[in-house]
Amino acid sequence: MKTLTRTVALVMILLFVLTAAACAEGWNGTITIVQSSDVIGFDPTASTDTNNKNVLKNMVSRLYETDDYFNPVPVLAQSYTQVDDYTWEFKIAQGVQFHDGSILKVEDVIYSLERAKEKSSSGKTLLGPVEKFEKIDDETLRITTSTVYGSLLTALSNSACTILSQAWIEKAEAGECDWDEVIKNGATGRYILGNRDIGNQCVLLKNDNYFDPDDAAQNDKLIFRIIPEATTRTIMVQTGEADVNVNFDTAAMADCLIDPNVEVLEHESSTIYYIALNCEKGPFTNKQLRQAVAWAINRSDCLEVGYNGYGKVWSNVWAPTVYGAKDDPYTYDMEKAAALVTASGYAGQEIKACVKTDAEERIAQVVQAYLGMVGINMSYTRIDNTILTEVMSNNEYDMAFDYTAFYNDPELFVGRQFQASGIGAKNYAHYTNSTVDELMEKAKATLNEEERAEIYHQINTILCDDCPWIGMFNSNLYALARTGIIGVNINVETTYWYNTIRYEK
Template sequence: MCMRKRMYGKLTALALAGAMVLSGCGQSGGNSGTSTADSKAETSASSSAETSSEKKPESIGRTDIISANSSDIRSMDPQVGVDSPSATLNFHIYNGLIKIDDNREPVGDLAESFEIVDDTKYKFKLRKGVKFHNGDELKASDVKFSLERAKTMPKAMSNASAIDHVSVDGDYEVTIHLSNPCPAFLYILNDTSMKILSEKAVTEAGDTYGEAPIGTGPFMFKEWVPNDHWTLVRFDDYFDGPATATSITTRIIPEGSARTIALETGEIDVILAVDPVDAVNIENCKDLVLESWPAPSVEFMAMNTTKKGLDDVRVRQAINYATNRQEFVDTIVEGRGEVATSVVAKTVPGWNEDVKPYPQDLEKAKELLAEAGYENGLDLKMYVSGEVRSRAAQVVQAQLAQVGINVDINVYEWGAFQDAINAGEHDLLILGWVNTTCDPAYSVTQLFHSRNCGMSGNRAYLKDDKVDEMIDAAAVETNQEKRLQIYKDLQVRLNELCPWVPLYYKYSMVGRRADLKGFKFNKNTSFHYLGDCYYEK
């Protein structure tokens, strides 16, 4: 085990109260590149992958891979479990018609080929002989069932909303008919919620399907012990050939420091989401490697616009003026990120570089609060889950206290947190959004369209006709230049309405054992595939 001291950035007095020094790595000369903040985004993310042709069968040793995550999954039904922990698991169990390649281009997955017949008609020819984990062959009827089911599922219906109906021609040809043009449609098909299910398995399981999934992917479900671990095993009849890894187990370890220690001692092989405060410890340990890349995500504080006080745009603007975003970059992600300027991640096409964050101006914040009738301040409830976001909530609490806003922090286990915010119980929440489609529609439609309030993604409960009109217009605009401009204009509108305080853009960081082979960092979506991982003999 490497020995070192855990380093913390400067936090507010309240946030520092629980900080402790932990034993750990002391070596210099880590394995992830140079040490400046800018260069931390350009580590070995693209150099660690090893192609199949480089693997020598006689050199492969241990292939049971163990990872760790901070939160448990919600469901193994991909149209229900769209949160990051669930999506990571489902990424290994299921396939879609389409996947996004390293160049951000849509290519066939279950589809052997596809054709855009016209603006509203997409034809797909399925691969023959693809097996579900129960041994049944994938048929066009399963695709039709899956996509039409998605239209009825609260967490999937936004992605499936463009679909009018699906028609089949025999067992291997599918045509998706859209109600309107949708230029982002092929990218949307890459999302977890659009994966293809076995009609037979879902129908037979009914409401319990999410506990015993059947997919076509490289791994099959073995077991799930809630709040402890889940395990997948290799599916040897996978259509693209069996994976190298024979099993994948993810342990649920809420504390970031405990995950890092488990990595150091070899109890686990990889951490797919390293907490920023633990990154330097991994960098400084010769037995470990930290891989990092700017994530297609934004960390934000959402304000429930239906709640008293927050239903006034002046109060929401005041909260933006009271917030010092740089403090989050410096203390919460320890410089491994940058101030968020918009609700759209910087790496996503259509990000508007001209939108600027509200500067911290405490006097302006107090002035706006007084205009709104809150010169004596107001009390708000903050809902969060997880160690990092709990510390971020403490920073918010300290900053808003300077303008008379009292924040009561409520920390929940991940599942209970999801239930609470889906029900709209919160005044404020801190959360992150990962764009898994490489298209700007996914950064705004679920999060701000009035039809998606609550479980579908709009946890600010924003209802604004102009926002809806712009999202709808961009969704059907086939001229890409005009379409991206609509999204840029939309970001200006949202910056005025302030349903969020965009906090920071972070880096996706993976920590792994230095001798773990075959890991490939996914720069596009931050969902990393573990099926190629192995150790040499």
């Protein structure tokens, strides 16, 4: 048996090496990526969907990006000086070309950031403490804040803070062009928008004039194929029709781990799968009914069917990586759930939920069964990922199954997920709480990290008790790539940089 096992292992290694060599030898510089949903639009102030951001972020630049663990890394801002607690000065990279050949100016940076603060729900929160953006000279931007804001650099790395050409934005807002044209001409990123076939694919071409040649694209073309069906995405990578699957369904994990043609890539994450409950309209305006849902669900079963057990049960509304998320407050307790349903006065009316992915649909089936055991009548509908924000903004559903990644610092996400500024965007629950608002303001003005962490814990405790979201589990991140592919950079935010992807020679 040992000899047979060793022989099989040697054969697998040989197949792996031969497959990798064959792929590298025939590579033409193109990388084909399959993802589950299409681009919604290219306006960075309106883009919240992960797959949308996966495409957009590779064509644009910001003052800062984040590394694998949300640490800010300078891009268009080559350096900064903190003049005092409220004043920051940034040196902007010189000679940076937009895709139309025009040169980036400090005025473009200011216009983009002011627009993000005005129009984006994320920008309103992340740039809320900013009092003023001003030009000091042709290479210096000054940002003045109203409070101490230690998270400013990370805030500037958010996708809403993308820097674009003022001239091209103004054309779009005047109706003279669409946002495809803005990104094709008025961005500065590593890739330029080629052609886009809505619902089918989007093609990006290497930007040969990218301002940092040491960090330029190491491939010539990216083709994003839109493949909603999870099994099809996996098969396309296994057969070589695609190179990378960024929405890998772990249902295929066992098969892929023994396939010499592919490699499963793994990264820890700050992502949780959760259910948003509409606190503004319908049966979940009742807090006891929301709490009943939190107690009624066996999360181990949800993790198993949704992610094949690859992760950990987690009932908190924040990821375990977040400051202040100390507790896992809910377990599976059918008796508590049933008692809360009775106390809520719920009369058995239909509760409508929406799902977007295969994994969410499997989770919804489990949740539906457990809620039925305590008398909650839930149905679900599958919708396209691109309309989730719209349908939840319009109160069309009582529940939304979703997943999201978290910054480590609550200052960077609480506003858009659990405060009024996020309604119409990521606050799918339409949740507000004046005590949370007051504590967030207190945290922003607190310099001591231990004291801030304690305030965040108070906020987290309130949110877990109010149950606008029901945490399900914390998942690892997985992507599937052809054997021989290197440079697939998975970020804890669940978005990807594609400029380093290539076949190893």
